Amino acid sequence: MNVSTNGIRVDIGSGKILPKGSTPNGGESSPENMGVHLSIDETSLGNGEFYTIVTNKEVRGREHSLVAIVLGTDSDEVLRVLRQIDSGVRRKVTEVTLDLSDSMNRICRYAFPGAKRVIDRFHVQKQVLEAVQEVRIAHRWDAINADTEAREQVNLTGEKYEPARLANGDTLKELLARGRYALFKSPEKWTDSQRQRVDLMFSLYPDLKKAYWLSQHLSAIFSNKKSMADNARLNLARWYNRVAESGFKSFNTIAATFYEHSDETINYFDNRSRVQPYQILHLPTMQPLFLNTAFLLCALFYHTPTFAPNTLKTDKKKRESLS
Incomplete structure:
Protein backbone atom coordinates (compact mmCIF):
# COMPACT_ATOMS: atom_id res chain seq x y z
CA MET A 1 0.00 0.00 0.00
CA ASN A 2 1.15 3.52 -0.70
CA VAL A 3 -0.04 7.08 -0.24
CA SER A 4 1.12 10.25 -1.98
CA THR A 5 2.16 13.21 0.17
CA ASN A 6 3.28 16.47 -1.43
CA GLY A 7 3.85 14.62 -4.71
CA ILE A 8 5.98 11.99 -2.98
CA ARG A 9 4.65 8.44 -2.93
CA VAL A 10 5.18 6.69 0.38
CA ASP A 11 5.02 2.96 0.92
CA ILE A 12 3.09 2.85 4.15
CA GLY A 13 4.37 -0.58 5.09
CA SER A 14 8.03 0.37 5.10
CA GLY A 15 7.85 4.17 5.10
CA LYS A 16 10.10 4.31 2.03
CA ILE A 17 9.80 6.62 -0.98
CA LEU A 18 8.42 5.08 -4.16
CA PRO A 19 8.79 6.29 -7.77
CA LYS A 20 6.53 9.18 -8.76
CA GLY A 21 3.46 8.69 -10.91
CA SER A 22 0.42 8.29 -8.70
CA THR A 23 -2.16 10.77 -7.51
CA PRO A 24 -2.83 11.48 -3.82
CA ASN A 25 -5.49 9.39 -2.16
CA GLY A 26 -7.40 9.83 1.07
CA GLY A 27 -5.35 7.56 3.25
CA GLU A 28 -4.09 4.04 3.88
CA SER A 29 -3.56 1.75 6.84
CA SER A 30 -0.98 -0.96 7.37
CA PRO A 31 -2.28 -3.59 9.83
CA GLU A 32 1.02 -5.49 9.82
CA ASN A 33 2.66 -2.50 11.54
CA MET A 34 0.22 -2.49 14.47
CA GLY A 35 1.37 -2.65 18.08
CA VAL A 36 -0.19 -2.18 21.51
CA HIS A 37 1.38 1.26 22.10
CA LEU A 38 0.48 3.81 19.44
CA SER A 39 0.84 7.53 18.74
CA ILE A 40 -1.53 9.69 16.73
CA ASP A 41 -0.67 13.19 15.59
CA GLU A 42 -1.17 15.63 12.74
CA THR A 43 1.50 17.36 10.69
CA SER A 44 1.93 19.33 7.49
CA LEU A 45 4.24 17.61 5.02
CA GLY A 46 5.49 20.74 3.31
CA ASN A 47 2.54 21.54 1.02
CA GLY A 48 0.27 23.18 3.55
CA GLU A 49 -1.98 20.11 3.75
CA PHE A 50 -2.35 18.40 7.11
CA TYR A 51 -2.09 14.64 7.50
CA THR A 52 -3.13 12.49 10.42
CA ILE A 53 -0.42 9.94 11.19
CA VAL A 54 -0.70 6.86 13.42
CA THR A 55 2.52 5.10 14.40
CA ASN A 56 3.66 2.09 16.37
CA LYS A 57 5.76 3.51 19.19
CA GLU A 58 7.54 0.25 19.89
CA VAL A 59 9.34 0.53 16.53
CA ARG A 60 10.70 3.93 17.66
CA GLY A 61 10.46 5.72 14.34
CA ARG A 62 12.27 3.08 12.31
CA GLU A 63 11.05 1.22 9.24
CA HIS A 64 7.57 -0.32 9.59
CA SER A 65 6.50 2.16 12.26
CA LEU A 66 3.74 3.70 10.13
CA VAL A 67 0.30 2.26 10.94
CA ALA A 68 -1.83 4.77 9.01
CA ILE A 69 -1.55 8.08 7.19
CA VAL A 70 -4.67 10.03 6.24
CA LEU A 71 -5.03 13.24 4.28
CA GLY A 72 -6.73 15.78 6.54
CA THR A 73 -7.82 15.71 10.16
CA ASP A 74 -11.50 14.83 9.80
CA SER A 75 -12.21 12.26 12.49
CA ASP A 76 -14.76 10.36 10.41
CA GLU A 77 -12.28 9.93 7.54
CA VAL A 78 -9.49 8.84 9.91
CA LEU A 79 -11.85 6.35 11.55
CA ARG A 80 -12.83 5.00 8.13
CA VAL A 81 -9.17 4.26 7.35
CA LEU A 82 -8.40 2.80 10.78
CA ARG A 83 -11.44 0.53 10.60
CA GLN A 84 -9.76 -1.21 7.69
CA ILE A 85 -7.74 -2.84 10.46
CA ASP A 86 -9.47 -5.80 12.14
CA SER A 87 -11.40 -4.73 15.25
CA GLY A 88 -9.83 -7.55 17.27
CA VAL A 89 -6.37 -6.17 16.50
CA ARG A 90 -7.45 -2.64 17.39
CA ARG A 91 -8.94 -3.77 20.70
CA LYS A 92 -5.54 -5.11 21.73
CA VAL A 93 -4.09 -1.57 21.77
CA THR A 94 -3.47 -0.65 25.41
CA GLU A 95 -2.24 2.94 25.08
CA VAL A 96 -2.46 5.78 22.57
CA THR A 97 -0.54 9.04 22.92
CA LEU A 98 -2.21 12.08 21.42
CA ASP A 99 -2.57 15.86 21.59
CA LEU A 100 -5.30 17.98 23.16
CA SER A 101 -7.64 18.15 20.17
CA ASP A 102 -11.18 16.82 20.48
CA SER A 103 -10.98 15.14 17.07
CA MET A 104 -7.95 13.06 18.09
CA ASN A 105 -9.68 12.11 21.32
CA ARG A 106 -12.76 10.98 19.39
CA ILE A 107 -10.65 8.93 16.97
CA CYS A 108 -8.95 7.12 19.83
CA ARG A 109 -12.19 6.44 21.70
CA TYR A 110 -13.84 4.74 18.73
CA ALA A 111 -10.86 3.16 16.94
CA PHE A 112 -9.09 1.87 20.05
CA PRO A 113 -11.83 1.45 22.70
CA GLY A 114 -9.67 -0.54 25.08
CA ALA A 115 -6.71 1.86 25.07
CA LYS A 116 -5.73 4.34 27.72
CA ARG A 117 -5.42 7.83 26.21
CA VAL A 118 -2.33 9.84 27.16
CA ILE A 119 -1.90 13.55 26.43
CA ASP A 120 1.64 14.18 25.28
CA ARG A 121 3.47 16.57 27.62
CA SER A 262 -7.14 16.15 33.22
CA ASP A 263 -7.40 12.35 33.27
CA GLU A 264 -5.56 11.98 29.94
CA THR A 265 -2.95 14.48 31.11
CA ILE A 266 -2.39 12.65 34.39
CA ASN A 267 -2.06 9.36 32.50
CA TYR A 268 1.29 10.66 31.22
CA PHE A 269 2.80 10.03 34.65
CA ASP A 270 2.12 6.29 34.48
CA ASN A 271 4.56 5.47 31.68
CA ARG A 272 5.69 8.99 30.63
CA SER A 273 4.60 8.22 27.11
CA ARG A 274 5.04 10.78 24.37
CA VAL A 275 3.99 11.25 20.78
CA GLN A 276 6.39 9.66 18.31
CA PRO A 277 8.83 12.27 16.91
CA TYR A 278 8.21 13.53 13.38
CA GLN A 279 10.99 11.45 11.86
CA ILE A 280 8.62 8.45 12.08
CA LEU A 281 8.08 8.62 8.34
CA HIS A 282 11.62 7.31 7.84
CA LEU A 283 12.08 9.59 4.83
CA PRO A 284 15.60 11.05 4.86
CA THR A 285 15.12 12.73 1.49
CA MET A 286 11.59 13.97 2.10
CA GLN A 287 10.62 17.61 1.53
CA PRO A 288 11.17 19.69 4.69
CA LEU A 289 8.60 19.33 7.43
CA PHE A 290 7.09 22.64 8.46
CA LEU A 291 6.93 22.94 12.22
CA ASN A 292 5.69 25.66 14.52
CA THR A 293 8.71 27.38 16.10
CA ALA A 294 7.30 27.03 19.59
CA PHE A 295 6.80 23.29 19.19
CA LEU A 296 10.20 22.75 17.61
CA LEU A 297 12.09 24.59 20.34
CA CYS A 298 10.01 22.92 23.02
CA ALA A 299 10.91 19.57 21.49
CA LEU A 300 14.60 20.42 21.25
CA PHE A 301 14.90 21.67 24.83
CA TYR A 302 12.63 19.17 26.58
CA HIS A 303 12.49 16.20 24.25
CA THR A 304 15.72 16.22 22.16
CA PRO A 305 14.52 13.98 19.31
CA THR A 306 17.02 12.95 16.68
CA PHE A 307 15.84 15.06 13.76
CA ALA A 308 17.75 14.36 10.58
CA PRO A 309 19.86 17.27 9.28
CA ASN A 310 18.26 19.44 6.59
CA THR A 311 14.80 17.92 7.11
CA LEU A 312 13.27 20.70 9.19
CA LYS A 313 12.39 24.19 8.06
CA THR A 314 10.24 26.71 9.89
CA ASP A 315 7.48 28.29 7.83
CA LYS A 316 8.53 31.88 7.10
CA LYS A 317 5.18 33.40 8.01
CA LYS A 318 5.07 31.51 11.30
CA ARG A 319 8.63 32.54 12.03
CA GLU A 320 7.81 36.19 11.41
CA SER A 321 4.69 35.98 13.58
CA LEU A 322 6.86 35.06 16.56
CA SER A 323 9.46 37.78 16.00
Whole structure:
Protein backbone atom coordinates (compact mmCIF):
# COMPACT_ATOMS: atom_id res chain seq x y z
CA MET A 1 0.00 0.00 0.00
CA ASN A 2 1.15 3.52 -0.70
CA VAL A 3 -0.04 7.08 -0.24
CA SER A 4 1.12 10.25 -1.98
CA THR A 5 2.16 13.21 0.17
CA ASN A 6 3.28 16.47 -1.43
CA GLY A 7 3.85 14.62 -4.71
CA ILE A 8 5.98 11.99 -2.98
CA ARG A 9 4.65 8.44 -2.93
CA VAL A 10 5.18 6.69 0.38
CA ASP A 11 5.02 2.96 0.92
CA ILE A 12 3.09 2.85 4.15
CA GLY A 13 4.37 -0.58 5.09
CA SER A 14 8.03 0.37 5.10
CA GLY A 15 7.85 4.17 5.10
CA LYS A 16 10.10 4.31 2.03
CA ILE A 17 9.80 6.62 -0.98
CA LEU A 18 8.42 5.08 -4.16
CA PRO A 19 8.79 6.29 -7.77
CA LYS A 20 6.53 9.18 -8.76
CA GLY A 21 3.46 8.69 -10.91
CA SER A 22 0.42 8.29 -8.70
CA THR A 23 -2.16 10.77 -7.51
CA PRO A 24 -2.83 11.48 -3.82
CA ASN A 25 -5.49 9.39 -2.16
CA GLY A 26 -7.40 9.83 1.07
CA GLY A 27 -5.35 7.56 3.25
CA GLU A 28 -4.09 4.04 3.88
CA SER A 29 -3.56 1.75 6.84
CA SER A 30 -0.98 -0.96 7.37
CA PRO A 31 -2.28 -3.59 9.83
CA GLU A 32 1.02 -5.49 9.82
CA ASN A 33 2.66 -2.50 11.54
CA MET A 34 0.22 -2.49 14.47
CA GLY A 35 1.37 -2.65 18.08
CA VAL A 36 -0.19 -2.18 21.51
CA HIS A 37 1.38 1.26 22.10
CA LEU A 38 0.48 3.81 19.44
CA SER A 39 0.84 7.53 18.74
CA ILE A 40 -1.53 9.69 16.73
CA ASP A 41 -0.67 13.19 15.59
CA GLU A 42 -1.17 15.63 12.74
CA THR A 43 1.50 17.36 10.69
CA SER A 44 1.93 19.33 7.49
CA LEU A 45 4.24 17.61 5.02
CA GLY A 46 5.49 20.74 3.31
CA ASN A 47 2.54 21.54 1.02
CA GLY A 48 0.27 23.18 3.55
CA GLU A 49 -1.98 20.11 3.75
CA PHE A 50 -2.35 18.40 7.11
CA TYR A 51 -2.09 14.64 7.50
CA THR A 52 -3.13 12.49 10.42
CA ILE A 53 -0.42 9.94 11.19
CA VAL A 54 -0.70 6.86 13.42
CA THR A 55 2.52 5.10 14.40
CA ASN A 56 3.66 2.09 16.37
CA LYS A 57 5.76 3.51 19.19
CA GLU A 58 7.54 0.25 19.89
CA VAL A 59 9.34 0.53 16.53
CA ARG A 60 10.70 3.93 17.66
CA GLY A 61 10.46 5.72 14.34
CA ARG A 62 12.27 3.08 12.31
CA GLU A 63 11.05 1.22 9.24
CA HIS A 64 7.57 -0.32 9.59
CA SER A 65 6.50 2.16 12.26
CA LEU A 66 3.74 3.70 10.13
CA VAL A 67 0.30 2.26 10.94
CA ALA A 68 -1.83 4.77 9.01
CA ILE A 69 -1.55 8.08 7.19
CA VAL A 70 -4.67 10.03 6.24
CA LEU A 71 -5.03 13.24 4.28
CA GLY A 72 -6.73 15.78 6.54
CA THR A 73 -7.82 15.71 10.16
CA ASP A 74 -11.50 14.83 9.80
CA SER A 75 -12.21 12.26 12.49
CA ASP A 76 -14.76 10.36 10.41
CA GLU A 77 -12.28 9.93 7.54
CA VAL A 78 -9.49 8.84 9.91
CA LEU A 79 -11.85 6.35 11.55
CA ARG A 80 -12.83 5.00 8.13
CA VAL A 81 -9.17 4.26 7.35
CA LEU A 82 -8.40 2.80 10.78
CA ARG A 83 -11.44 0.53 10.60
CA GLN A 84 -9.76 -1.21 7.69
CA ILE A 85 -7.74 -2.84 10.46
CA ASP A 86 -9.47 -5.80 12.14
CA SER A 87 -11.40 -4.73 15.25
CA GLY A 88 -9.83 -7.55 17.27
CA VAL A 89 -6.37 -6.17 16.50
CA ARG A 90 -7.45 -2.64 17.39
CA ARG A 91 -8.94 -3.77 20.70
CA LYS A 92 -5.54 -5.11 21.73
CA VAL A 93 -4.09 -1.57 21.77
CA THR A 94 -3.47 -0.65 25.41
CA GLU A 95 -2.24 2.94 25.08
CA VAL A 96 -2.46 5.78 22.57
CA THR A 97 -0.54 9.04 22.92
CA LEU A 98 -2.21 12.08 21.42
CA ASP A 99 -2.57 15.86 21.59
CA LEU A 100 -5.30 17.98 23.16
CA SER A 101 -7.64 18.15 20.17
CA ASP A 102 -11.18 16.82 20.48
CA SER A 103 -10.98 15.14 17.07
CA MET A 104 -7.95 13.06 18.09
CA ASN A 105 -9.68 12.11 21.32
CA ARG A 106 -12.76 10.98 19.39
CA ILE A 107 -10.65 8.93 16.97
CA CYS A 108 -8.95 7.12 19.83
CA ARG A 109 -12.19 6.44 21.70
CA TYR A 110 -13.84 4.74 18.73
CA ALA A 111 -10.86 3.16 16.94
CA PHE A 112 -9.09 1.87 20.05
CA PRO A 113 -11.83 1.45 22.70
CA GLY A 114 -9.67 -0.54 25.08
CA ALA A 115 -6.71 1.86 25.07
CA LYS A 116 -5.73 4.34 27.72
CA ARG A 117 -5.42 7.83 26.21
CA VAL A 118 -2.33 9.84 27.16
CA ILE A 119 -1.90 13.55 26.43
CA ASP A 120 1.64 14.18 25.28
CA ARG A 121 3.47 16.57 27.62
CA PHE A 122 5.05 18.47 24.75
CA HIS A 123 1.70 19.52 23.34
CA VAL A 124 0.81 20.74 26.83
CA GLN A 125 4.04 22.70 27.21
CA LYS A 126 3.83 24.03 23.66
CA GLN A 127 0.59 25.85 24.45
CA VAL A 128 2.09 27.44 27.55
CA LEU A 129 5.24 28.49 25.68
CA GLU A 130 3.07 30.16 23.07
CA ALA A 131 1.23 32.05 25.83
CA VAL A 132 4.57 33.37 27.12
CA GLN A 133 5.49 34.49 23.62
CA GLU A 134 2.12 36.21 23.31
CA VAL A 135 3.06 38.48 26.22
CA ARG A 136 6.47 39.23 24.67
CA ILE A 137 5.01 39.94 21.23
CA ALA A 138 2.47 42.40 22.68
CA HIS A 139 5.30 44.35 24.32
CA ARG A 140 7.35 44.24 21.13
CA TRP A 141 4.53 45.77 19.10
CA ASP A 142 4.30 48.56 21.69
CA ALA A 143 8.06 49.10 21.35
CA ILE A 144 7.85 49.14 17.53
CA ASN A 145 5.01 51.66 17.57
CA ALA A 146 6.80 53.88 20.08
CA ASP A 147 10.02 53.73 18.04
CA THR A 148 8.17 54.59 14.83
CA GLU A 149 6.48 57.56 16.45
CA ALA A 150 9.74 58.83 17.94
CA ARG A 151 11.51 58.43 14.60
CA GLU A 152 8.81 60.45 12.82
CA GLN A 153 9.00 63.23 15.39
CA VAL A 154 12.78 63.52 15.02
CA ASN A 155 12.56 63.44 11.22
CA LEU A 156 10.28 66.46 11.32
CA THR A 157 13.12 68.44 12.91
CA GLY A 158 15.58 67.39 10.22
CA GLU A 159 17.87 65.71 12.74
CA LYS A 160 19.19 62.14 12.60
CA TYR A 161 17.26 59.67 14.72
CA GLU A 162 19.27 57.66 17.23
CA PRO A 163 17.24 55.14 19.23
CA ALA A 164 18.00 54.67 22.91
CA ARG A 165 20.09 51.64 23.71
CA LEU A 166 20.04 49.45 26.78
CA ALA A 167 22.99 48.21 28.85
CA ASN A 168 23.65 45.29 26.47
CA GLY A 169 23.55 47.50 23.36
CA ASP A 170 20.08 46.45 22.20
CA THR A 171 17.27 48.85 21.46
CA LEU A 172 14.01 48.01 23.17
CA LYS A 173 12.49 46.37 20.09
CA GLU A 174 15.74 44.48 19.45
CA LEU A 175 15.73 43.21 23.03
CA LEU A 176 12.21 41.89 22.67
CA ALA A 177 12.99 40.25 19.31
CA ARG A 178 16.31 38.69 20.32
CA GLY A 179 15.07 37.57 23.71
CA ARG A 180 12.44 35.21 22.37
CA TYR A 181 14.68 32.12 22.20
CA ALA A 182 15.73 32.40 25.84
CA LEU A 183 12.07 32.27 26.89
CA PHE A 184 11.81 28.76 25.45
CA LYS A 185 14.68 27.59 27.65
CA SER A 186 15.11 26.88 31.35
CA PRO A 187 17.45 29.29 33.21
CA GLU A 188 20.31 26.80 33.54
CA LYS A 189 20.50 26.59 29.73
CA TRP A 190 20.82 30.34 29.16
CA THR A 191 24.06 31.68 27.76
CA ASP A 192 25.56 34.78 29.37
CA SER A 193 24.12 37.07 26.70
CA GLN A 194 20.71 35.41 26.98
CA ARG A 195 20.73 35.80 30.73
CA GLN A 196 21.55 39.49 30.36
CA ARG A 197 18.68 39.96 27.92
CA VAL A 198 16.25 38.08 30.13
CA ASP A 199 17.26 40.15 33.17
CA LEU A 200 16.61 43.33 31.18
CA MET A 201 13.26 42.09 29.86
CA PHE A 202 12.10 40.95 33.28
CA SER A 203 13.08 44.23 34.92
CA LEU A 204 11.18 46.21 32.27
CA TYR A 205 8.21 43.85 31.94
CA PRO A 206 7.21 42.14 35.22
CA ASP A 207 4.22 40.48 33.52
CA LEU A 208 6.59 38.71 31.11
CA LYS A 209 8.60 37.46 34.07
CA LYS A 210 5.42 36.15 35.71
CA ALA A 211 4.33 34.39 32.52
CA TYR A 212 7.77 32.82 32.05
CA TRP A 213 7.85 31.39 35.56
CA LEU A 214 4.34 29.98 35.14
CA SER A 215 5.67 28.03 32.15
CA GLN A 216 8.69 26.87 34.13
CA HIS A 217 6.56 25.68 37.06
CA LEU A 218 4.52 23.55 34.67
CA SER A 219 7.68 22.18 33.07
CA ALA A 220 9.02 21.22 36.49
CA ILE A 221 5.88 19.17 37.19
CA PHE A 222 6.35 17.12 34.04
CA SER A 223 10.14 16.90 34.36
CA ASN A 224 10.09 15.45 37.89
CA LYS A 225 10.78 11.77 37.16
CA LYS A 226 9.89 10.79 40.72
CA SER A 227 6.43 12.34 40.50
CA MET A 228 3.58 9.83 40.44
CA ALA A 229 0.05 10.45 39.19
CA ASP A 230 -1.49 11.49 42.55
CA ASN A 231 1.35 13.87 43.33
CA ALA A 232 1.23 15.31 39.81
CA ARG A 233 -2.51 15.90 40.12
CA LEU A 234 -1.93 17.90 43.31
CA ASN A 235 0.89 19.91 41.75
CA LEU A 236 -1.23 20.68 38.69
CA ALA A 237 -4.03 21.90 40.97
CA ARG A 238 -1.55 24.29 42.59
CA TRP A 239 -0.45 25.42 39.14
CA TYR A 240 -4.08 26.12 38.20
CA ASN A 241 -4.32 28.33 41.29
CA ARG A 242 -1.21 30.26 40.26
CA VAL A 243 -2.69 30.76 36.81
CA ALA A 244 -5.98 32.03 38.28
CA GLU A 245 -4.07 34.52 40.43
CA SER A 246 -1.93 35.71 37.52
CA GLY A 247 -4.77 37.36 35.63
CA PHE A 248 -3.50 36.15 32.23
CA LYS A 249 -6.49 35.41 30.01
CA SER A 250 -4.54 33.12 27.68
CA PHE A 251 -3.14 31.09 30.59
CA ASN A 252 -6.61 30.74 32.10
CA THR A 253 -7.91 29.43 28.77
CA ILE A 254 -5.06 26.93 28.59
CA ALA A 255 -5.59 25.83 32.20
CA ALA A 256 -9.28 25.24 31.46
CA THR A 257 -8.32 23.07 28.48
CA PHE A 258 -5.88 21.07 30.60
CA TYR A 259 -8.51 20.61 33.28
CA GLU A 260 -11.00 19.36 30.69
CA HIS A 261 -8.46 16.69 29.70
CA SER A 262 -7.14 16.15 33.22
CA ASP A 263 -7.40 12.35 33.27
CA GLU A 264 -5.56 11.98 29.94
CA THR A 265 -2.95 14.48 31.11
CA ILE A 266 -2.39 12.65 34.39
CA ASN A 267 -2.06 9.36 32.50
CA TYR A 268 1.29 10.66 31.22
CA PHE A 269 2.80 10.03 34.65
CA ASP A 270 2.12 6.29 34.48
CA ASN A 271 4.56 5.47 31.68
CA ARG A 272 5.69 8.99 30.63
CA SER A 273 4.60 8.22 27.11
CA ARG A 274 5.04 10.78 24.37
CA VAL A 275 3.99 11.25 20.78
CA GLN A 276 6.39 9.66 18.31
CA PRO A 277 8.83 12.27 16.91
CA TYR A 278 8.21 13.53 13.38
CA GLN A 279 10.99 11.45 11.86
CA ILE A 280 8.62 8.45 12.08
CA LEU A 281 8.08 8.62 8.34
CA HIS A 282 11.62 7.31 7.84
CA LEU A 283 12.08 9.59 4.83
CA PRO A 284 15.60 11.05 4.86
CA THR A 285 15.12 12.73 1.49
CA MET A 286 11.59 13.97 2.10
CA GLN A 287 10.62 17.61 1.53
CA PRO A 288 11.17 19.69 4.69
CA LEU A 289 8.60 19.33 7.43
CA PHE A 290 7.09 22.64 8.46
CA LEU A 291 6.93 22.94 12.22
CA ASN A 292 5.69 25.66 14.52
CA THR A 293 8.71 27.38 16.10
CA ALA A 294 7.30 27.03 19.59
CA PHE A 295 6.80 23.29 19.19
CA LEU A 296 10.20 22.75 17.61
CA LEU A 297 12.09 24.59 20.34
CA CYS A 298 10.01 22.92 23.02
CA ALA A 299 10.91 19.57 21.49
CA LEU A 300 14.60 20.42 21.25
CA PHE A 301 14.90 21.67 24.83
CA TYR A 302 12.63 19.17 26.58
CA HIS A 303 12.49 16.20 24.25
CA THR A 304 15.72 16.22 22.16
CA PRO A 305 14.52 13.98 19.31
CA THR A 306 17.02 12.95 16.68
CA PHE A 307 15.84 15.06 13.76
CA ALA A 308 17.75 14.36 10.58
CA PRO A 309 19.86 17.27 9.28
CA ASN A 310 18.26 19.44 6.59
CA THR A 311 14.80 17.92 7.11
CA LEU A 312 13.27 20.70 9.19
CA LYS A 313 12.39 24.19 8.06
CA THR A 314 10.24 26.71 9.89
CA ASP A 315 7.48 28.29 7.83
CA LYS A 316 8.53 31.88 7.10
CA LYS A 317 5.18 33.40 8.01
CA LYS A 318 5.07 31.51 11.30
CA ARG A 319 8.63 32.54 12.03
CA GLU A 320 7.81 36.19 11.41
CA SER A 321 4.69 35.98 13.58
CA LEU A 322 6.86 35.06 16.56
CA SER A 323 9.46 37.78 16.00
